[in-house]
Amino acid sequence: MTTTIRRATLDDLDRVAPLFDAYRRFYGQPGDLARARDFLRERLDKHQSVVILAELEGEVLGFTQLYPMYSSVQTAPVFILNDLYVAERVRRCGVGRLLLDSASVAAGAAGGARLMLETARDNAPARALYRAAGWREDESQWYSLPLQAATAAPGTDGDRSLH
Numbered sequence: 483m484t485t486t487i488r489r490a491t492l493d494d495l496d497r498v499a500p501l502f503d504a505y506r507r508f509y510g511q512p513g514d515l516a517r518a519r520d521f522l523r524e525r526l527d528k529h530q531s532v533v534i535l536a537e538l539e540g541e542v543l544g545f546t547q548l549y550p551m552y553s554s555v556q557t558a559p560v561f562i563l564n565d566l567y568v569a570e571r572v573r574r575c576g577v578g579r580l581l582l583d584s585a586s587v588a589a590g591a592a593g594g595a596r597l598m599l600e601t602a603r604d605n606a607p608a609r610a611l612y613r614a615a616g617w618r619e620d621e622s623q624w625y626s627l628p629l630q631a632a633t634a635a636p637g638t639d640g641d642r643s644l645h
Contacts, residue, residue, distance in 0.1 A: 566599070
């Protein structure tokens, strides 16, 4: 049998949501299938991401999710491969590599200048997969700032919208 790779639609929600929930649990989040499904539904419905599925005989084996952003320096779209998950029983069978390669094709077809991802430094299996697929570990340093959704920025009048 051959693994099929294709872009997810809203019709796929019930089949991909359990894997998305498992992905979130892998990263220490509590299981919440309804939340996982709702989040994916909103991303797909609003065309805010591209979800690519790997399936065999109608069973979803894995997925990746790409988010578009833009590079001012390159004056071109870039994509963040934010999520990649393969069902545990089929890991090390080539599904992750198929999803990575398909993400690259999808981002390039959408005019992307670059595809980026981030993973934990201690995630050795994922890092090995990325290197084997031709990805390079950049020298740049990512930073993050946790935000409190209900807190206004200092010096503002409390208006949380960006104009």
